[in-house]
Amino acid sequence: MNDGFDRYGGDVLAAGWRDAGRRPVPEVAAERDLVVEVAGDSFCGAVTRVQSGTVELEDRVGKRRVFPLGGGFLIDGGAVQLVAPKAAAAAPARTASGSFAAPQARARVARASRILVEGRHDAELVEKVWGDDLRAEGVVVEYLQGVDLLDDMLRDEPPGPGRRYGVLVDHLVPGSKESRIAEAVLRGPHGPHLRIVGHPHIDVWQCVLPSSLGIAAWPDVPRGIEWKVGVSRALGWPARDQADLARTWQRILGAVHSYRDLDPALLGRVEELIDFVTVD
Numbered sequence: 001m002n003d004g005f006d007r008y009g010g011d012v013l014a015a016g017w018r019d020a021g022r023r024p025v026p027e028v029a030a031e032r033d034l035v036v037e038v039a040g041d042s043f044c045g046a047v048t049r050v051q052s053g054t055v056e057l058e059d060r061v062g063k064r065r066v067f068p069l070g071g072g073f074l075i076d077g078g079a080v081q082l083v084a085p086k087a088a089a090a091a092p093a094r095t096a097s098g099s100f101a102a103p104q105a106r107a108r109v110a111r112a113s114r115i116l117v118e119g120r121h122d123a124e125l126v127e128k129v130w131g132d133d134l135r136a137e138g139v140v141v142e143y144l145q146g147v148d149l150l151d152d153m154l155r156d157e158p159p160g161p162g163r164r165y166g167v168l169v170d171h172l173v174p175g176s177k178e179s180r181i182a183e184a185v186l187r188g189p190h191g192p193h194l195r196i197v198g199h200p201h202i203d204v205w206q207c208v209l210p211s212s213l214g215i216a217a218w219p220d221v222p223r224g225i226e227w228k229v230g231v232s233r234a235l236g237w238p239a240r241d242q243a244d245l246a247r248t249w250q251r252i253l254g255a256v257h258s259y260r261d262l263d264p265a266l267l268g269r270v271e272e273l274i275d276f277v278t279v280d
Helices: 120-137 147-156 177-187 227-234 242-254 264-277
Strands: 027-029 035-038 044-051 054-058 064-068 070-075 078-083 114-117 140-143 165-169 194-198
Touching (some): 044 064, 120 140, 147 177, 177 194
Parallel strands (some): 165 194
């Protein structure tokens, strides 16, 4: 009589019928120093290496043997399947400025806002450390050839809403010529759309930490001697002409690998300008 109950549970030849009712064997990652026993072999040892689908075990007297990953292992008397451990997640990449690197993407279209620096060396240093960040944000760095030309540049290409300028100035200390120029510009009609900041050093060369160059300190240069020439001579570097000074700068720039090679007095100011010009 058929009362609707199938006492045999369906097709006896269906896939998996041999495993019906069996408890699954747990998978265990073959992490280094995990102690396992080889079933039916009596060999017991700690994992020393996993490679090419095999696991190497070392017993208490230093004997090593290699077995295929998978079933046939015991932990505390219970059957397990050894599997390769998952690779550790790579730490997020960082840019030279210390920021987390964005996923690979095309550089943004340049913003109308920009960062202005006094000279080519300043621009090259900013590019080396913050270049990845600036491209991701679409910020262009331009150089002025001196803060004395800032007022003229602003008159020709005035900033405004949606077009902010951040300006990085050398030797921006109370009472300096640079600070007087900055104060006058900020009081003018373009002030609301400007941020002028600076570091205390005579030249951007000094923003590179002496330790990164293998020197004890930046030399003091007497008044009346062009600063870069005086520094180069004091350090025993050639300073006969502009070509020598250009090679010296490349030597200095080559010692910069990340923000750790720069004076914090510069780091904070550049970050401030990036924030200012990227506000939408």
